[in-house]
Amino acid sequence: MAPVAEKIDEGRSANVSNLKAKLLEKILAHRPRTTKLVKEQGKIVIDQVTIDQCIGGARDIRSLVTDISYLDPQEGIRFRGKTIPETFAALPKVPGSEYPYVEGFWYFLMTGDVPTKEEALAVAEDFKARASVPRYVFDVLRAMPRDTHPMTMFSAAILSMQRESLFVKRYNEGMKKTEYWDPMYEDCTNIMARLPEIAAYIYRMKYKGDTPIASNPKLDLGGNFAHMMGFPKPYDDVARMYFILHSDHESGNVSAHATHLVASALSDAYYSLSAGINGLAGPLHGLANQEVLSWIQDVFKQLGGKLPTEEELKKFLWDTLNSGKVIPGYGHAVLRKTDPRYTSQMEFCQKFLPDYPMFKLVNMIYKAAPDILREHGKAKNPWPNVDAQSGVIQWYYGLTEYDFYTVLFGVGRALGVLANITWDRALGYALERPKSVTTDMLEKWAAEGGRKLA
Numbered sequence: 001m002a003p004v005a006e007k008i009d010e011g012r013s014a015n016v017s018n019l020k021a022k023l024l025e026k027i028l029a030h031r032p033r034t035t036k037l038v039k040e041q042g043k044i045v046i047d048q049v050t051i052d053q054c055i056g057g058a059r060d061i062r063s064l065v066t067d068i069s070y071l072d073p074q075e076g077i078r079f080r081g082k083t084i085p086e087t088f089a090a091l092p093k094v095p096g097s098e099y100p101y102v103e104g105f106w107y108f109l110m111t112g113d114v115p116t117k118e119e120a121l122a123v124a125e126d127f128k129a130r131a132s133v134p135r136y137v138f139d140v141l142r143a144m145p146r147d148t149h150p151m152t153m154f155s156a157a158i159l160s161m162q163r164e165s166l167f168v169k170r171y172n173e174g175m176k177k178t179e180y181w182d183p184m185y186e187d188c189t190n191i192m193a194r195l196p197e198i199a200a201y202i203y204r205m206k207y208k209g210d211t212p213i214a215s216n217p218k219l220d221l222g223g224n225f226a227h228m229m230g231f232p233k234p235y236d237d238v239a240r241m242y243f244i245l246h247s248d249h250e251s252g253n254v255s256a257h258a259t260h261l262v263a264s265a266l267s268d269a270y271y272s273l274s275a276g277i278n279g280l281a282g283p284l285h286g287l288a289n290q291e292v293l294s295w296i297q298d299v300f301k302q303l304g305g306k307l308p309t310e311e312e313l314k315k316f317l318w319d320t321l322n323s324g325k326v327i328p329g330y331g332h333a334v335l336r337k338t339d340p341r342y343t344s345q346m347e348f349c350q351k352f353l354p355d356y357p358m359f360k361l362v363n364m365i366y367k368a369a370p371d372i373l374r375e376h377g378k379a380k381n382p383w384p385n386v387d388a389q390s391g392v393i394q395w396y397y398g399l400t401e402y403d404f405y406t407v408l409f410g411v412g413r414a415l416g417v418l419a420n421i422t423w424d425r426a427l428g429y430a431l432e433r434p435k436s437v438t439t440d441m442l443e444k445w446a447a448e449g450g451r452k453l454a
């Protein structure tokens with residue numbers, strides 16, 4: 001690798017937060033590991049590819065690298081080596097709240113180090129200095145028909161800011177590959193600082209009679225988001241919990257992978273995140289949280305607002321499956337147990353809304369759905385994922401416009417994917433370009449008992 005940049009740009013963050021300097025320290029320490037793996041151990045085999053993986057969405061093929069999170073099929077997610085409870089316990093908390101600063105979590109994802117309270121507060125200050133959303137972003141949003149899906153608005157707003165990219169500016173001026181991470185970090189931090197206001201603006205414009213609420217710079221990211229959405233406490237804690245839980249799920253999920261793929265062409269963070277958000281908008285991915293709520297509401301509607309009996313619920317579940325639909329919020333491409341993000345939100349509900357009928361229904365589904373999915377015989381994982389529980393909390397606190405739920409997921413997911421593409425550039429990850437084959441080739445290799453490897 002070319003000599004590393006020893007100095008960072010005189011960005012705002014260099015003055016008010018030590019995050020960027022700490023990140024450089026971590027990058028310099030990490031690069032030799034990546035270089036050694038590629039140069040000295042690059043040909044060591046770590047996986048094989050079968051025909052069903054080739055046709056079936058590359059499931060389980062180990063071909064991506066990230067150190068920001070890892071998803072174990074049985075245990076679930078670890079952020080930088082920590083489980084969800086360990087993460088919540090370790091990070092500095094917002095005064096008066098049991099939940100951490102989202103800004104401190106950003107520091108943790110970026111560097112792998114748990115920040116001190118002062119370090120988390122310095123990131124919060126840095127975000128505030130970058131948070132001003134350009135006026136034209138609101139003009140773009142206002143020009144869109146009001147019945148546009150909020151995810152389309154969110155993605156368009158992110159993409160509209162692409163002209164701000166410092167990465168593009170520096171790339172066009174000419175910079176060394178070892179410096180790519182620096183303007184990428186700046187772009188990613190600028191985007192992350194602005195997303196809460198953009199999301200809240202979409203919400204208030206679309207659903208609350210076009211009454212945006214101005215940002216309150218005295219508040220932390222979660223608190224300010226709750227304020228701009230117009231929801232009182234404890235929605236600030238809901239926001240903090242929600243953004244952290246939804247942030248990262250290793251690199252192969254659609255939103256993370258799409259963001260990484262687009263960034264691998266050296267497209268900037270605005271292009272890349274917008275692509276990832278578009279992937280999150282699919283019903284098999286993030287949109288499932290909206291589908292869960294609409295499914296639950298259908299059950300209540302058909303029963304005149306009453307909770308179903310066990311038998312009635314089983315019938316609803318079978319009717320859904322027999323109509324060719326999936327049970328939203330259940331199943332997973334990697335997990336083979338209940339998603340710990342589901343459990344974490346269930347614990348929140350047990351504490352704050354134990355008697356809420358919708359929560360009771362979610363628990364009834366948890367009891368019934370796994371057996372039905374097993375009997376149905378298709379899903380490899382009959383257990384609930386993050387989306388089965390998240391919408392109920394939002395509904396309870398007054399956010400009943402469920403087509404907005406994936407935007408909330410998107411704000412959280414940005415934390416993970418933006419940290420990832422900063423590291424992609426720091427470690428010089430290559431243009432992603434897997435090889436495709438034809439069906440004729442697969443049939444030939446199948447007849448021969450496998451492709452002959454040289």
Ligand code: NMX
Pocket residue numbers: 059283284285286288321325326327328329330331332333334378379380381385386387
């Ligand atoms: N209900 C009904 N059928 C299901 C379900 C489900 N919840 N989950 C999987 N299956 C079916 C799946 O459609 C497939 O059918 P077919 O062979 O006819 O194509 C079969 O079971 C095998 O799929 P799997 O290998 O178990 O799952 P895969 O890895 O392909 O997909 C999901 C994973 C998450 C897309 C899938 O479980 C699903 O569609 N779940 C419901 C939607 C959902 O909750 N998505 C959110 C995921 C989390 N997130 O936020 O992104």
Ligand code: MLT
Pocket residue numbers: 248249252253254255285333334385386
């Ligand atoms: C996610 O959070 O991205 C989802 O659980 C989907 C996945 O991991 O594939």
